[in-house]
Amino acid sequence: MTLSLSEVLEQIGQRAAAASRILAQATTAEKNEALLAIARRIEQAGETILTANEADLRAGAENGLSSALLDRARLDQKRIHTIANSVREVVHLTDPLGEVLKEWSRPNGLKISKRRVPIGVIGIIYESRPNVTSDAASLCLKTGNAVILRGGSEAIRSNMALADAVSKGCQDAGLPEYSVQLVPSTDRAAVVLMAQLDRYIHLIIPRGGRSLIEAVISAARMPVIKHFDGICAAYVDRAADLRMAERIVVNAKCQRPGVCNAIETMLVHEEVAHQFLPDCADALWKRGVELRGDHLAREILGGKVLPAIEEDWRTEYLDLILAIKTVRSLEEAIEHIETYGSHHSDAIITEDRVVAQKFLNQVDSAAVFWNASTRFNDGAEFGFGAEIGISTDRLHARGPMGLEELTSYKYLVEGTGQVRG
DSSP: OOOOHHHHHHHHHHHHHHHHHHHTTOOHHHHHHHHHHHHHHHHHTHHHHHHHHHHHHHHHHHTTOOHHHHHHHOOOHHHHHHHHHHHHHHHTSOOOTTOEEEEEEOTTSOEEEEEEEEOOEEEEEEOSOTHHHHHHHHHHHHTTOEEEEEOOGGGHHHHHHHHHHHHHHHHHTTSOGGGEEEOSOOOTHHHHHHHTOTTTOSEEEEESOHHHHHHHHHHOSSOBOOBOOOOEEEEEOTTSOHHHHHHHHHHHHHSSTTSTTSEEEEEEEHHHHHHHHHHHHHHHHHTTOEEEEOHHHHHHHOTTSEEOOGGGGGOOOOSSEEEEEEESSHHHHHHHHHHHOOSSEEEEEOSOHHHHHHHHHHOOSSEEEESSOGGGOSTTTTTSOSOSOEEOSSSSOOEEOOSGGGEEEEEEEEOSSOOOO
16 A cells, blocks of 8 residues: 555654664764764765766756756765765764763752753755765764655655665664655655654754745744855955955855855955956956956956846855955945845955954854855864754854754753752
8 A cells, every 4th residue: 555645754753753762872882883884885885876866967957957956966986985984974073962061059959960962853854965865864873863854856866875875874783774764755745744743853954945944944843943045255355365365255156156155245345346356357257157246346347247236145146156246344345244145154355353353243144254265164174074054043053063953951850859848
């Protein structure tokens, strides 16, 4: 008898809940053994995963996916090796479970401690990038959480092949095979059904476009941590080292344009615009970047720059497109970022420490950079190992979500017979 999608998800939820109780009691050594087994399984299944990925890419091209989205979904032998090594890196990270965050005694003799514990079952809904499958699995396993994954249609075959390798790795190490489960459907209805599965899922994390995230928010019956738009900006101050600024801007835009921490807007102080923009624009054009600028930027760079419209300042291109705005002051740059940005990653390039500190203090983003590329807003680059995503929320996690962000806490209270009067 064929199960309906809601029945499939009910079954997945039940299995995840059962697995989470076992994972919560697993030792660090047991979890690390499972991670090493998963890494081995991923490498052993390399050809199978790549064959599945080729089918995804063909289907994506036929369906008109952009080059940036295809790049996000693309795997090769090097990326398979990187995925496996990312899982291995989590082995070397400190297990946060059981950490005593605080402990104290009360006048009545009660001893209270606040300790880290797993969240339980985490649901993750994501698009495009198949490495999220293994990243999510490794971090959730290390923190004693079961995880239910729902990937997008762009990489469904790749995700299924990776999830199969992960499940087999768990079994190799004696952990439940349902510790990590992938919803075997790209039907959009699965998103809503997952968001309503609060009997089993304790936290849901959507990663993807605005429509996906808004669908999850509107339907969710459990807490949601959003991995929202990456409308990131780099501000070139009048006191910037202009060669450094050019390197940072080119890296932040071109190193991998289809990711959330790539910049979409460059702000340039008017005092250095004539000196800075021509060389920087040439470097960007050589890499195939389309520039859209305000009046002064177009006056300096000529007709090759398209006129920027209001919508350009609030657009996440995820492609080789960059909007340029000239500003008269630091305050104007900050105002622009606060008005149009998504509070994800923003940078200032300047040699003026006072100006830099003002920018760092006043720009309200998850990560704010001084003389460094926004591309560093990444769990691995921060030393967290693999990441679940980059939260643009303020509670309970913000920025790259590593192990600590996948834990909760509980209070352990030890008495000697006390009763409350």
